[in-house]
Amino acid sequence: MLRVPARVVNREVRLEMPSKEGLNVAAEVSILYRAKTENIRQILESSGTSYEEDVIIPVFRSAAADVSARYMAKDMHSGTRTGIEQAIRSQMMETLGAKGFVVENVLLKSIRLPADLARAIEEKLEAEQRAEQMRFVLDREKQEAERRTIEAQGIRDSWAIIAQGLTPAIISYQSIEAFRELARSPNAKVIVTDGKAPMLLTNETNVDPRPATASPTEGTPPRRPVGSGGSSQTVLPPSRTP
Numbered sequence: 111m112l113r114v115p116a117r118v119v120n121r122e123v124r125l126e127m128p129s130k131e132g133l134n135v136a137a138e139v140s141i142l143y144r145a146k147t148e149n150i151r152q153i154l155e156s157s158g159t160s161y162e163e164d165v166i167i168p169v170f171r172s173a174a175a176d177v178s179a180r181y182m183a184k185d186m187h188s189g190t191r192t193g194i195e196q197a198i199r200s201q202m203m204e205t206l207g208a209k210g211f212v213v214e215n216v217l218l219k220s221i222r223l224p225a226d227l228a229r230a231i232e233e234k235l236e237a238e239q240r241a242e243q244m245r246f247v248l249d250r251e252k253q254e255a256e257r258r259t260i261e262a263q264g265i266r267d268s269w270a271i272i273a274q275g276l277t278p279a280i281i282s283y284q285s286i287e288a289f290r291e292l293a294r295s296p297n298a299k300v301i302v303t304d305g306k307a308p309m310l311l312t313n314e315t316n317v318d319p320r321p322a323t324a325s326p327t328e329g330t331p332p333r334r335p336v337g338s339g340g341s342s343q344t345v346l347p348p349s350r351t352p
Contacts, residue, residue: 114145114150114153114154114159115144115145116144116145116147116150117144118142118143118144118214119142119143119144119162120140120141120142121140121141121143121162121166121167122138122139122140122141122219123138123139123140123141123167123170123171124136124137124138124139125137125139125171125174127174127175127178127186128175128178128179129178129179129181129182129183129186130179130180130181130182130183131182131183133183133223133224133227134224135178135183135186135221135222135223135224136221136222137174137186137218137219137220137221137222138218138219138220139170139174139216139217139218139219140215140216140217140219141166141170141213141216142213142214142215142216142217143166143206143211143212143213143214144211144212144214145161145210145211145212146210146211146212148210149209149210149211150210152209152210153209153210153211156209157209165206165209165211166206166211169202169205169206170198170202170216173198173201173202173205174198176201177194177197177198177201178194180197181194183223183224183227184223184227186218186221186223187221187223191218191221194218195215195216195217195218196216198216199213199215199216202216
């Protein structure tokens with residue numbers, strides 16, 4: 111008695127898939143397939159019990175090479191992997207469906223790119239990340255500049271509104287309030303005003319800007335009055351002879 115499993119079989123295959131630019135990409139693929147129960151007699155008669163090695167694997171390798179040759183190597187490592195899987199499955203079903211098999215799914219479990227290509231892709235991704243970071247920094251600085259511009263415009267507009275509302279009556283009222291606040295203060299102070307606005311003087315000592323008179327130096331004879339006319343002259347002491 112020959113037994114053929116009717117459940118889904120998972121067959122893992124390692125192979126090199128050619129890319130559009132002529133590179134070989136190492137891949138590990140899972141083939142999920144099953145035999146139709148109504149076609150088991152036909153399968154055994156045409157392929158025997160070794161149908162997996164004689165039919166399933168050759169059909170898969172042919173479909174995988176045909177589909178992968180339509181794509182660039184970098185695309186096999188990106189989001190187009192799902193499209194590659196579906197294309198391989200569809201092409202396998204065109205051959206295996208008539209032989210009594212159903213291919214449930216084809217899964218690209220791992221893709222290993224050539225070393226030079228993998229390094230080039232990594233460098234490109236790093237450059238894109240740096241460019242994205244720079245765009246983020248520029249956008250942040252631009253938003254900060256716009257915020258400062260809006261803030262400056264708001265301050266300018268508020269001062270313009272205040273300036274328009276500063277009538278002589280309001281200024282006089284504010285001066286009176288300032289006088290009242292100064293009058294309530296217990297500290298001694300000197301206030302100079304023109305009747306419109308107060309000016310508070312501090313207690314700092316004023317410094318005389320005129321240069322100080324130099325004191326007589328030692329040995330200089332003092333000046334003393336001579337005669338009754340009120341005039342004065344310098345009297346020198348007698349010289350000493352050696």
